[in-house]
Amino acid sequence: MNSEIRQLKPQQIWNKFADLNAVPRASKKEERVIAFIKQFGENLSLKTIVDEVGNVIIKKPATKGMEARTTVVLQSHLDMVHQKNSETEFDFDTQGIDMYVDGDWVRAKGTTLGADNGLGVATIMAILESTDIPHPAIEALFTIDEETGMTGAMGLKGGLLEGGILLNLDTEEDDEIGVGCAGGIDVTATRTYTEEETPEFKVGFKINVKGLQGGHSGMDIHKGLGNANKIMNRLLFDGFENFGLRVSEIDGGSLRNAIPRESHATVVVDAIHKDVFLLEMKEQVETLKKELKTMEPDLAIRITTCETPKKIMDLGVQEGLTRAIYAAQNGVYRMSADIPDLVETSNNIARVVVKGGNINIACLTRSSVESSKMDLANTLRAAFELTGCEVEFSGDYPGWAPNMDSPILKVMEQLYESLNGEKPHVAACHAGLECGILGTNYPTMDMISFGPNIKGAHSPDERAQISSVQKYWKFVLEILKQIPNNANQGLKN
Known part of the structure; x- marks a missing residue:
């Protein structure tokens, strides 16, 4: 199933997304996906922690020459919204998502796709598994229950993370850099x-x-x-x-x-x-x-x-x-x-x-x-x-109050413009992101949210744009290379 998806580029992301979408992961029913991610980290011989509420943290050392750079937290949520058309026969508790390619888009057959936030999870998995991607020390944070209460983010205790920068991979417009969100x-x-x-x-x-x-x-x-x-x-x-x-x-x-x-x-x-x-x-x-x-x-x-x-x-x-x-x-x-x-x-x-x-x-x-x-x-x-x-x-x-003086924002604005020849759209969004909650226990962490184009989230019309995922992946890789020794500095050469 989903073999067509595995041939898409970048294969690192789409293969991990296909693996993830084979695992049922409704909000408040994340036991199987927690075990899946835990096993993934342990198979890579990386330090893997499951906290008391079910969040999974996987830590990967910096690649050679990047040890002095600021540790980066890569964060996405494991759960997905389960919606289907009334005429679609599908059991979310037992079946994996059935995906197909529709031109420049990946869709699911009569159900939500899980790109929100599965593509973010797949991105982090690809980086953790890689042997040739330069990056600073990584703390991968996979939270639970974002869609129905954000109890994972709320339950994350202070002291588990040491990173100075958090990249939340849960925005759905590829020209947007998120700096704030609504509470609910x-x-x-x-x-x-x-x-x-x-x-x-x-x-x-x-x-x-x-x-x-x-x-x-x-x-x-x-x-x-x-x-x-x-x-x-x-x-x-x-x-x-x-x-x-x-x-x-x-x-x-x-x-x-x-x-x-x-x-x-x-x-x-x-x-x-x-x-x-x-x-x-x-x-x-x-x-x-x-x-x-x-x-x-x-x-x-x-x-x-x-x-x-x-x-x-x-x-x-x-x-x-x-x-x-x-x-x-x-x-x-x-x-x-x-x-x-x-x-x-x-x-x-x-x-x-x-x-x-x-x-x-x-x-x-x-x-x-x-x-x-x-x-x-x-x-x-x-x-x-x-x-x-x-x-x-x-x-x-709580919401996440915009910080227009964010050091990592300045880095990413410059980098986006150099890669794409135009300025990004820096914005707050009306969705609920976990950044505001995470910031209560990690108030000094510099946070940004971004991601590829995803349309129709939370509905069976949900779809992810293939060309946008390629653009986003290139951006992610460049950000990791350009993380400064100190978040207050500009781009690294």
């Missing part, structure tokens, strides 16, 4: 409700929202992509207002850091209103498709009759729920006043589940400004508490 917090609203017996003379319907692009809830949040939970709520709200629609179940979205692509609901309406309800819903569907036709040309909404469910939601709770979701902020909340075109604060209504007397709504709120993050979190809290939900804040992690 999970906002989860829950409540119970009484299930009622479905009255007589009701007819059941299934409503399915599908075909949305989805994507990264930080990096893609500004694009105006459709959110399946919001779209479904509009349909339910309109159905209730006009026909007294009652909800039996809702199941929308998946992971908190992925823009929801699908939502499914089971509802009932009075049998006497069946035909006019379908006509009204058809008009609503056409309205939604027209609104979203540019960004979501494949949006599909199907409303079909089904066996009438035996139970429906308490009416008062249903009204409160649909109004709360309508009121809850989704998408960009505030743009940065300091960095052009940077989303400062946003929210993703990631998961809505209504079933068996329980409601669960999961959101991920992001911001590069701590006070703005909490302002939006409290805005969501207020909306959900007004409808009787209990709201919990969890998984809070």
Whole structure:
């Protein structure tokens, strides 16, 4: 499997990526990939440490003549987002990712590719295994659970690393050098409700929202992509207002850091209103498709009759729920006043589940400004508490404040321009990177993030650009050669 991928250049990276993608590695299920990386380091006879939370650290001495250079920490996360198309039969717990080449891109067949952050992991593995790449002393840091809580970075203790420079290989634009990122917090609203017996003379319907692009809830949040939970709520709200629609179940979205692509609901309406309800819903569907036709040309909404469910939601709770979701902020909340075109604060209504007397709504709120993050979190809290939900804040992690005077930034800017004939885009991003968290225990470490072009992360449309990986690899090799004896110096000759 994936033999075509192994022939791509640079083979050092693509072979390691293929090896890695054969290992299931969902967030919070990293036991096999931890063992895989540990065995990899030990097979190379390199000092290999697995810390108490599961992060793996592999240390490699400097190559001859590079001993006096600053020790570099190369960092990537082991876990990947597991998403698949609904029609794709795939077991992430047992199967390796099935990849293929599509022109200048590598894709997966109906699932996420794992390039986020597998290409970073593969890069570090290639450097650790190499015998002909000049480099200073390397501390390879492979963290766990970046995608669902950053608990690996949070659990990394001070004193395990000695490096003065950290290169985070988790940026998804090859002309970008990352110097900052957003922090985040999970906002989860829950409540119970009484299930009622479905009255007589009701007819059941299934409503399915599908075909949305989805994507990264930080990096893609500004694009105006459709959110399946919001779209479904509009349909339910309109159905209730006009026909007294009652909800039996809702199941929308998946992971908190992925823009929801699908939502499914089971509802009932009075049998006497069946035909006019379908006509009204058809008009609503056409309205939604027209609104979203540019960004979501494949949006599909199907409303079909089904066996009438035996139970429906308490009416008062249903009204409160649909109004709360309508009121809850989704998408960009505030743009940065300091960095052009940077989303400062946003929210993703990631998961809505209504079933068996329980409601669960999961959101991920992001911001590069701590006070703005909490302002939006409290805005969501207020909306959900007004409808009787209990709201919990969890998984809070800090952002990474940009340091435009970073010594390694100056080195990399010069080097990028000399290699590519143009200046790099130095920027902060709206994704959550581990640098801000790692900096709490390693405050003097000089940190930068970069990587190859990866599109559609956190969705089955995820793809990595082959030519960009070649460009990125050349950049990585030159950076390692040019690391100064002291991070405050310029390029080495």
